[in-house]
Amino acid sequence: MMRCAVFGASGGIGAALVGQLVARDDVEAVFAGSRRGAVPQGAKIVPFTFDALDESLAQTVAALGAPLDIVLIATGRLTRADGSGPEKALRQLDAGALAEQFSDNAIVPAMIARAVQPLLPRERRCVVAALSARVGSIGDNRLGGWHAYRASKAALNMLLRTIAIEWARSHPRAVVAALHPGTVATALSAPFQRGVAPDKLFTPAMSAAALLRVIDGLTPADSGGFFAWDGTMIPF
Numbered sequence: 066m067m068r069c070a071v072f073g074a075s076g077g078i079g080a081a082l083v084g085q086l087v088a089r090d091d092v093e094a095v096f097a098g099s100r101r102g103a104v105p106q107g108a109k110i111v112p113f114t115f116d117a118l119d120e121s122l123a124q125t126v127a128a129l130g131a132p133l134d135i136v137l138i139a140t141g142r143l144t145r146a147d148g149s150g151p152e153k154a155l156r157q158l159d160a161g162a163l164a165e166q167f168s169d170n171a172i173v174p175a176m177i178a179r180a181v182q183p184l185l186p187r188e189r190r191c192v193v194a195a196l197s198a199r200v201g202s203i204g205d206n207r208l209g210g211w212h213a214y215r216a217s218k219a220a221l222n223m224l225l226r227t228i229a230i231e232w233a234r235s236h237p238r239a240v241v242a243a244l245h246p247g248t249v250a251t252a253l254s255a256p257f258q259r260g261v262a263p264d265k266l267f268t269p270a271m272s273a274a275a276l277l278r279v280i281d282g283l284t285p286a287d288s289g290g291f292f293a294w295d296g297t298m299i300p301f
């Protein structure tokens with residue numbers, strides 16, 4: 066029986082991941098974490114609040130107890146806290162946007178990974194996966210724009226890859242992955258859904274189901290990879 070944790074459980078995809086995990090017979094508990102506490106409720110769900118940039122994170126996470134078999138980091142932002150962005154051209158880019166995006170999309174997940182490390186089993190498979198975005202692929206960037214978001218997701222991907230290399234030594238059965246959830250109808254994508262064909266816009270439940278299928282299929286040999294919702298590898 067697995068103990069799972071979802072960080073960003075108040076978000077569209079995070080809440081759907083919690084919903085899909087609790088429905089599984091092989092899952093005993095789902096720790097549903099958010100900054101403010103508005104997460105799904107129900108049997109097997111244990112809500113908690115966290116601040117990823119505060120020293121308290123280690124204690125907060127330790128209180129969940131070991132082992133954590135699946136850790137899903139579903140936090141992230143596309144626009145700034147004041148609602149502006151993402152930028153379309155370099156002249157719109159400012160240092161504040163870059164700092165915010167790197168904090169929300171790269172630093173927060175990295176701090177969560179650091180905090181969960183002591184709770185990961187060493188003798189059996191465990192998964193730490195974070196929601197990245199295809200636009201964070203450097204090799205796949207043909208459109209430009211969204212400078213801060215793209216760069217922050219590329220930084221996230223590098224952090225995850227580096228963590229995977231370290232854990233291959235300390236936790237040889239661990240799987241670390243960056244995941245692209247597809248284009249999903251959530252608050253994050255709401256301002257950008259107009260140009261998306263209806264069959265390309267997933268519900269959070271569809272995306273969560275697809276992501277969990279991908280996760281189920283990953284082995285330690287895949288650790289450090291960047292995968293789309295359909296299991297295909299995305300170039301870094």
Ligand SMILES: NC(=O)c1ccc[n+]([C@@H]2O[C@H](COP(=O)([O-])OP(=O)(O)OC[C@H]3O[C@@H](n4cnc5c(N)ncnc54)[C@H](OP(=O)(O)O)[C@@H]3O)[C@@H](O)[C@H]2O)c1
Nearest residue numbers: 073075076077078100140141196197198248249251253254
């Ligand atoms: N939706 C899409 O089409 C799409 C496509 C590609 C990638 N993604 C990625 O998927 C992830 C989830 O997105 P979503 O669509 O589910 O967005 P969402 O509904 O806006 O949810 C975002 C979640 O991230 C949390 N969060 C943001 N900044 C945080 C921080 N500094 N510390 C802690 N929690 C923080 C939010 O918590 P609060 O409620 O406390 O703000 C919320 O729970 C993001 O990383 C996003 O980049 C989404």
